[in-house]
Amino acid sequence: MEKDFKGLSQFYGDKLLHDVMPFWINHSLDHELGGYFTCLTREGQVFDTDKFLWLQNRELWMFSFLHEHLDAKSEWKDAACLGYNFLKKYGRASDGSWYFSVDRQGNPLIHPYNIFSDCFATMGFSQYAKMTGNDEAMQIAIATFNNILRRQGNPKGIWNKTIPSSRNLVNFSLPMILSNLVLLLKDVLPKDRVDQTVQECVNMVMNIFRDKDRGIIFENVLPNGDHHNSYEGRLINPGHGIESMWFIMDIAHAYGDTELMKQAVDTTISILEFGWDKDYEGIFYFLDEKGYPPLQLEWDQKLWWVHLETLISLSKAYLYTGDERCWEWYKKVHKYAWSHFNDDTFGEWFGYLNRQGNPLTTLKGSKWKGCFHLPRALYQCSITFAMLDKIQTKKNAV
Amino acid sequence: MEKDFKGLSQFYGDKLLHDVMPFWINHSLDHELGGYFTCLTREGQVFDTDKFLWLQNRELWMFSFLHEHLDAKSEWKDAACLGYNFLKKYGRASDGSWYFSVDRQGNPLIHPYNIFSDCFATMGFSQYAKMTGNDEAMQIAIATFNNILRRQGNPKGIWNKTIPSSRNLVNFSLPMILSNLVLLLKDVLPKDRVDQTVQECVNMVMNIFRDKDRGIIFENVLPNGDHHNSYEGRLINPGHGIESMWFIMDIAHAYGDTELMKQAVDTTISILEFGWDKDYEGIFYFLDEKGYPPLQLEWDQKLWWVHLETLISLSKAYLYTGDERCWEWYKKVHKYAWSHFNDDTFGEWFGYLNRQGNPLTTLKGSKWKGCFHLPRALYQCSITFAMLDKIQTKKNAV
Numbered sequence: 125m126e127k128d129f130k131g132l133s134q135f136y137g138d139k140l141l142h143d144v145m146p147f148w149i150n151h152s153l154d155h156e157l158g159g160y161f162t163c164l165t166r167e168g169q170v171f172d173t174d175k176f177l178w179l180q181n182r183e184l185w186m187f188s189f190l191h192e193h194l195d196a197k198s199e200w201k202d203a204a205c206l207g208y209n210f211l212k213k214y215g216r217a218s219d220g221s222w223y224f225s226v227d228r229q230g231n232p233l234i235h236p237y238n239i240f241s242d243c244f245a246t247m248g249f250s251q252y253a254k255m256t257g258n259d260e261a262m263q264i265a266i267a268t269f270n271n272i273l274r275r276q277g278n279p280k281g282i283w284n285k286t287i288p289s290s291r292n293l294v295n296f297s298l299p300m301i302l303s304n305l306v307l308l309l310k311d312v313l314p315k316d317r318v319d320q321t322v323q324e325c326v327n328m329v330m331n332i333f334r335d336k337d338r339g340i341i342f343e344n345v346l347p348n349g350d351h352h353n354s355y356e357g358r359l360i361n362p363g364h365g366i367e368s369m370w371f372i373m374d375i376a377h378a379y380g381d382t383e384l385m386k387q388a389v390d391t392t393i394s395i396l397e398f399g400w401d402k403d404y405e406g407i408f409y410f411l412d413e414k415g416y417p418p419l420q421l422e423w424d425q426k427l428w429w430v431h432l433e434t435l436i437s438l439s440k441a442y443l444y445t446g447d448e449r450c451w452e453w454y455k456k457v458h459k460y461a462w463s464h465f466n467d468d469t470f471g472e473w474f475g476y477l478n479r480q481g482n483p484l485t486t487l488k489g490s491k492w493k494g495c496f497h498l499p500r501a502l503y504q505c506s507i508t509f510a511m512l513d514k515i516q517t518k519k520n521a522v
Numbered sequence: 523m524e525k526d527f528k529g530l531s532q533f534y535g536d537k538l539l540h541d542v543m544p545f546w547i548n549h550s551l552d553h554e555l556g557g558y559f560t561c562l563t564r565e566g567q568v569f570d571t572d573k574f575l576w577l578q579n580r581e582l583w584m585f586s587f588l589h590e591h592l593d594a595k596s597e598w599k600d601a602a603c604l605g606y607n608f609l610k611k612y613g614r615a616s617d618g619s620w621y622f623s624v625d626r627q628g629n630p631l632i633h634p635y636n637i638f639s640d641c642f643a644t645m646g647f648s649q650y651a652k653m654t655g656n657d658e659a660m661q662i663a664i665a666t667f668n669n670i671l672r673r674q675g676n677p678k679g680i681w682n683k684t685i686p687s688s689r690n691l692v693n694f695s696l697p698m699i700l701s702n703l704v705l706l707l708k709d710v711l712p713k714d715r716v717d718q719t720v721q722e723c724v725n726m727v728m729n730i731f732r733d734k735d736r737g738i739i740f741e742n743v744l745p746n747g748d749h750h751n752s753y754e755g756r757l758i759n760p761g762h763g764i765e766s767m768w769f770i771m772d773i774a775h776a777y778g779d780t781e782l783m784k785q786a787v788d789t790t791i792s793i794l795e796f797g798w799d800k801d802y803e804g805i806f807y808f809l810d811e812k813g814y815p816p817l818q819l820e821w822d823q824k825l826w827w828v829h830l831e832t833l834i835s836l837s838k839a840y841l842y843t844g845d846e847r848c849w850e851w852y853k854k855v856h857k858y859a860w861s862h863f864n865d866d867t868f869g870e871w872f873g874y875l876n877r878q879g880n881p882l883t884t885l886k887g888s889k890w891k892g893c894f895h896l897p898r899a900l901y902q903c904s905i906t907f908a909m910l911d912k913i914q915t916k917k918n919a920v
Binding site for chain 2: 163165171172174224227231232233234235237282283285286287290291354355414416417418419421422423424425476478479484485486487490491
């Protein structure tokens with residue numbers, strides 16, 4: 125594989141514009157009742173109509189984001205409006221927190237036990253507000269964001285089944301998502317608030333959840349970052365760790381912090397070395413840090429988002445540092461991902477492969493897979509390679 | 523495979539007495555603090571010390587049951603006492619409901635959100651009481667049983683994340699387990715109470731959860747037994763359905779109900795036909811009744827308990843009815859199960875195979891796999907084949 129950055133940028137852009145976004149525009153819009161269908165078969169047939177707030181808000185974000193950053197297509201704006209109106213009306217409980225799911229009509233199904241519904245609502249609503257200038261959308265986004273910060277200490281609230289005094293493990297997901305969310309909100313929050321939240325997130329991710337000696341991220345640690353020798357305490361989710369590293373790289377880039385950038389790049393590489401399946405290729409979904417059997421029966425599967433987030437992290441790492449290890453790894457992951465996940469026949473990507481690399485299910489969308497990781501990664505990789513191409517062209521001209 | 527019932531009975535009995543029970547006696551007893559270790563590697567090394575109430579109570583039941591029904595070994599009684607004393611002291615919250623898990627020392631970790639902890643506590647404590655004549659154990663068992671019946675309408679209590687008015691699906695697990703539990707308690711509960719509970723369970727299992735046309739059991743149905751076209755509503759767990767059929771066969775046998783027996787045998791066969799993997803053999807873990815992609819990423823895996831419960835159901839079905847379809851299926855499942863799950867090197871069985879039949883993890887015990895399904899099935903199959911042998915010998919003598 126040559127360093128044809130222009131070609132790579134076009135390749136990602138074409139897939140985004142001519143395959144993936146049309147797939148969601150054609151199959152996922154509920155023109156009748158509003159919102160999106162996300163449970164789609166390989167061909168795009170709707171097989172379930174429940175509406176999961178994670179995926180609804182992520183799809184709203186995706187259409188709005190691409191409208192702002194890539195192309196002000198009216199079909200993307202219309203698709204965003206379709207989601208926004210449904211979500212504004214049916215997405216929240218009376219206290220403003222977001223349900224986990226509602227049915228097709230918008231009747232609530234699952235209580236707001238899951239704070240990530242709120243995280244993605246903040247993303248979706250703030251981005252929609254930027255696209256439309258809709259002030260109500262921005263007010264909802266900011267109120268939701270404040271709600272998240274308030275709920276940080278006990279995100280599951282009354283639905284928390286863990287006895288608080290017992291073990292007190294803290295989980296990686298929220299600081300990880302916040303480190304991305306806060307940059308997405310940087311235009312609308314006061315600067316000192318952004319700076320403070322960024323600093324807290326970076327500290328959590330890099331000092332508390334990252335094992336500095338081994339360069340890997342733990343999913344659950346004691347509040348001071350110490351490890352706990354239990355299922356939860358030994359759990360490694362390589363995709364999570366690698367995804368968080370491009371959030372950190374974006375922060376390091378925005379703040380001009382080269383030391384932080386180096387740490388994020390090194391961590392990306394060491395998680396990849398830890399998480400790569402040396403027998404069948406691809407990145408494992410879950411591992412036990414000591415090599416014990418993980419509880420998760422899906423531990424050895426290869427998931428679409430893990431590989432997409434890795435492609436983003438590696439391409440950004442290479443753009444920001446020129447570290448050749450990143451290009452070497454990029455080539456390896458690119459080759460594996462595009463030859464296994466891409467569906468040549470019906471478009472989009474398969475989501476779930478078995479360890480050997482064959483689709484475990486051919487669905488294109490579900491309760492967890494929607495219009496998010498693939499188009500976001502296609503966009504991110506496309507612009508990253510376009511920047512790499514500019515640098516290369518400039519170099520060649522000198 | 524010949525109809526060598528005597529040989530089969532011995533084969534199961536030998537595995538139970540000389541391999542499986544010694545494995546748990548040697549590796550799972552926490553002599554220091556009481557209770558059992560259930561997280562064991564392939565070789566039997568303890569890799570996690572948390573104590574999960576499902577598995578603690580099941581192991582207590584297993585030792586006590588075998589002591590009563592197979593051999594009054596003092597080591598089994600001692601092992602049961604070790605569990606009983608720990609569980610009596612640390613297993614319950616102040617309202618008498620059972621925690622989901624406690625740590626090695628007995629400090630509670632996870633709230634009593636899971637009513638099956640209580641079901642297995644009822645089993646364990648009542649069987650322990652029978653073995654020892656300990657009245658306190660029996661009082662705790664009966665109080666727990668009454669608690670289960672009281673909580674039936676909302677088993678997850680305050681930890682229920684579903685909005686009750688929304689969809690109102692009822693789940694199969696509780697009526698299924700109760701149909702077994704009530705027979706185990708028949709000596710200690712008033713007869714009319716037993717009869718009434720049996721009747722209710724049979725009605726739920728055979729009329730509400732069983733699809734009479736297709737002969738398969740649904741995991742979640744509307745209260746009148748109608749199907750709901752959603753992930754939950756389409757979910758089939760073949761192992762669950764087949765396991766419940768031997769509970770129903772035992773009821774049909776105890777009450778001399780030949781029509782119910784025939785239904786249970788037919789249902790066993792039709793679930794097997796539905797759930798059998800025609801490409802790689804073995805029984806799938808989860809399926810969607812319409813063939814859509816199941817949500818469960820582990821759907822195509824082959825689990826130890828599914829195959830063991832199937833061996834019990836088929837051997838009992840053959841004993842009770844002589845239906846040759848059951849013997850044909852028995853041979854097929856026996857061959858698959860013993861050639862894939864049995865660990866010739868370190869004893870016991872592997873728990874989790876991938877679709878192709880190779881161990882996905884080599885653990886012998888975990889948060890979910892303990893001293894229960896394997897020894898119970900070995901015992902059940904051993905006595906069932908002994909009875910078949912008696913019948914055969916009698917026939918041959920005539």
